[in-house]
Amino acid sequence: DAGVIQSPRHEVTEMGQEVTLRCKPISGHDYLFWYRQTMMRGLELLIYFNNNVPIDDSGMPEDRFSAKMPNASFSTLKIQPSEPRDSAVYFCASSLEGGGYSENTIYFGEGSWLTVV
Amino acid sequence: KNQVEQSPQSLIILEGKNCTLQCNYTVSPFSNLRWYKQDTGRGPVSLTIMTFSENTKSNGRYTATLDADTKQSSLHITASQLSDSASYICVVNTYSGAGSYQLTFGKGTKLSVIP
Numbered sequence: 001d002a003g004v005i006q007s008p009r010h011e012v013t014e015m016g017q018e019v020t021l022r023c024k025p026i027s028g029h030d031y032l033f034w035y036r037q038t039m040m041r042g043l044e045l046l047i048y049f050n051n052n053v054p055i056d057d058s059g060m061p062e063d064r065f066s067a068k069m070p071n072a073s074f075s076t077l078k079i080q081p082s083e084p085r086d087s088a089v090y091f092c093a094s095s096l097e098g099g100g101y102s103e104n105t106i107y108f109g110e111g112s113w114l115t116v117v
Numbered sequence: 118k119n120q121v122e123q124s125p126q127s128l129i130i131l132e133g134k135n136c137t138l139q140c141n142y143t144v145s146p147f148s149n150l151r152w153y154k155q156d157t158g159r160g161p162v163s164l165t166i167m168t169f170s171e172n173t174k175s176n177g178r179y180t181a182t183l184d185a186d187t188k189q190s191s192l193h194i195t196a197s198q199l200s201d202s203a204s205y206i207c208v209v210n211t212y213s214g215a216g217s218y219q220l221t222f223g224k225g226t227k228l229s230v231i232p
Contacts, residue, residue, distance in 0.1 A: 004160075042224040043161070043206065091160055108160030 004109035018080040023092030033093040119144035121223035140207030148210040
């Protein structure tokens with residue numbers, strides 16, 4: 001399997017612009033997670049989906065952030081408008097039934113490195 | 118508040134030496150504890166997952182221990198190699214009721230193995 005695939009790997013954008021990050025989970029995985037990683041705060045869960053349905057979005061920082069999962073093989077995380085404090089690495093991850101919230105392994109993508117100037 | 122504290126923040130060791138990384142947690146109720154390895158510029162990769170009843174689990178040269186009474190875990194790396202240079206992240210899974218679990222992440226220990 002190719003693993004969790006994220007795009008773009010690197011994005012530099014100007015403040016106020018819309019940013020869309022994309023993720024293809026591992027085939028057959030029922031759970032999909034979006035995380036953000038910064039030096040100060042480490043890894044933080046933003047939102048997760050089960051069978052394409054958003055289950056917990058309490059980690060989404062504010063209304064500027066939105067996530068969708070239109071089908072089992074694709075998800076997006078959108079930031080509109082972007083701000084410099086959004087600069088971070090955004091990871092997508094997926095897991096089998098029972099999710100990362102059991103003993104199943106969570107598989108991470110390689111991340112999208114976002115810089116907002 | 119659920120917290121996971123890791124120590125040291127960073128560590129430099131000579132190739133071939135052993136080292137131990139620490140993880141203390143205050144989360145409750147405990148479900149399982151995970152160690153991840155994150156190479157620079159890459160996503161985290163799972164090393165071990167331990168449940169309440171497991172005291173030790175090994176993955177090659179990596180051995181994780183868990184003391185659920187004292188809420189401490191350690192990751193021991195034997196005969197370190199240059200490729201072990203990475204951040205090691207401790208993650209604790211808690212059960213928050215109604216079938217809902219929550220992962221609490223430590224901020225990681227950055228290990229540098231030098232020749």
